[in-house]
Amino acid sequence: MFDHAYSYKFVGKEKGEDGSYVAHLFRFKTRQNRTIIFRAEVFDNPHPIVVVKFFDKAHRLSEKRFSLLTNTGGFGSIVATCINIMFKDLVGSNPYLSFAFMGAPKPKELAQKRLHNTQRFRLYALLMKRKFTPLHYQHAIMETYSCYLILNRDYCEDKPAAVEEMLEALKKTYPNEAKW
């Protein structure tokens, strides 16, 4: 299910509203002819960390774009492509990157205002545990808000304050989206 990945294209870069990050945009087309936008928001200051997001291009103008479902199947290949991008393009360009993401609630969960341990979070967490080796990354979760952190061992090991500073930077940039 998660073995097949689509080929993707680098679309460009975009500066964040407050200038704290640079978003790297990628695009790929699914078998069901849906265009998926993958957005990697790369923070360099104070520490290198990437917040990864993806959504259907058709939902790009919606506020709930991360929650909406395409209902066309092929979810495994979409996630596999995103992991490919994370490894090949992002880690390839900077091996000291750490990653952060949130398992957005599905529309039903959103209606119930449920952020705790969402279905997406559970699925992503399982995949990340299988793909990011503990030799190079340390994983941390916050189930209350379905947040996931993949810390780069090589970078963070000798910087005890790095995690807190990374989370501080995320809190500052996304005060409403996720409770880092």
Add this chain to the structure above:
Amino acid sequence: MHSFPLNLHGIAPNSFVRTSNDAVKTIERAIDVRKRLKSLSIRIVKYPVMLVVFPVGYLVVYIMILAYNRRLNKACSEKINLNNYRQLREELLALNELSSKLKSARVVSAPKKKTPWYLMPLMRQILKMGKTITAYHASIKKQVDAFDEPISPMPNGWKLVTGTEMFEARVKGYEYLI
């Protein structure tokens, strides 16, 4: 446009994986041989012809274990190349199995009578083998445990996913990408 299969980074087995597999086989053989030698020594009283076979067989087994011990010592003292967590965990599992086998062998072999004098040199070699394996087991366990320790204190609300949890979440066919 980029595309590459997800299992591309599966890494070939390392030398340290072979060590425990070899050790499992050899220790089983050694325990088996020791038991057989013991039964043979009992029968020796009944069949005097065996007096000729026994010293030769004993010497062959002794030399074999001696040579193996040397190989094992060399293999265990080599620096372990850590680039595949899955293999490291599998090595630990194999060593756990091996240690329990060594323990059970010790229980089985704990005789009420004293070990006969002619089996003492062989026993000494087997114990030496056991010691090497135990030390190697401890060093692997230490390395695995290091990956369960947090690299820095986590802020409130964050829970660490340990290497053990990650290893349990793995599924056959999924390889770590780095």
